[in-house]
Amino acid sequence: MKCGTSIGANAEEAQEGQTKPDYIAKMSVSRKESRETLYWLRIATRVEVVTPDEIKWELNEASELRAMIISAIKTAQSSASRGA
Numbered sequence: 001m002k003c004g005t006s007i008g009a010n011a012e013e014a015q016e017g018q019t020k021p022d023y024i025a026k027m028s029v030s031r032k033e034s035r036e037t038l039y040w041l042r043i044a045t046r047v048e049v050v051t052p053d054e055i056k057w058e059l060n061e062a063s064e065l066r067a068m069i070i071s072a073i074k075t076a077q078s079s080a081s082r083g084a
Helices: 002-014 020-046 056-078
Strands: none
Touching: 002 020, 002 056, 020 056
């Protein structure tokens, strides 16, 4: 649960990044947290705490968030705007 909420918290913090490298660094933490969330969700199914059907939506959301975060990082890295 903690890593799942950290995805949004770090992405939100990145919005106030003082520089582009700061923004990218904070979004990268969010990317890492999304990967960790996916890991824990997979573990939860393997140890049968939940069934795959019970967390299907969460797995999908975490995967979609991860893809959006990766896209935002790539865009920031290739963009000349938003400071040095």
